[in-house]
Amino acid sequence: MKIFFDCDYTILGLDNTLRHGTLDTLDKLKADAHELYLWSGVGERWEVVEKHKLQDYFSGVYRKPTDHFHERLAELGVPFEPEFVIDDYPEIVAAFGGVWVPPYFFQRTVDQEMDRIYRVVCDFAQSGSSEDRQYRAKGTVLPLF
Numbered sequence: 001m002k003i004f005f006d007c008d009y010t011i012l013g014l015d016n017t018l019r020h021g022t023l024d025t026l027d028k029l030k031a032d033a034h035e036l037y038l039w040s041g042v043g044e045r046w047e048v049v050e051k052h053k054l055q056d057y058f059s060g061v062y063r064k065p066t067d068h069f070h071e072r073l074a075e076l077g078v079p080f081e082p083e084f085v086i087d088d089y090p091e092i093v094a095a096f097g098g099v100w101v102p103p104y105f106f107q108r109t110v111d112q113e114m115d116r117i118y119r120v121v122c123d124f125a126q127s128g129s130s131e132d133r134q135y136r137a138k139g140t141v142l143p144l145f
């Protein structure tokens, strides 16, 4: 699958560290023959790829649409539609389908979200869905609060 990871607060903290378990999870997803992409609403984050030596994991780095998600892919030079997205921003997860993760800020915060992401990707790859409460099917309508 073509899996798109958000950058800020999904894999990268405010303190510029990677979320606990990121490299291990990227390794496992690559080993399962998924194609991984990194995108960000503020632009192509090559500096993050270089700083954390992520070149071997990501097949492409893009700017992410922050509204009109499907319509703006072409304008932003994203050559295909993501099949699965991982993001701390719920709207884009609901639009394309994927996993919402709570925002990651600091290295001292150790969470198990990367293990969850891997499990949900495996569920989805196998069955087209997941029972995980942070999974969102493509086209999910979010409740208005």
Ligand SMILES: [Mg+2]
Residues within 6 Å of the ligand: 006, 007, 008, 009, 010, 087, 088, 089
């Ligand atoms: Mg984010």
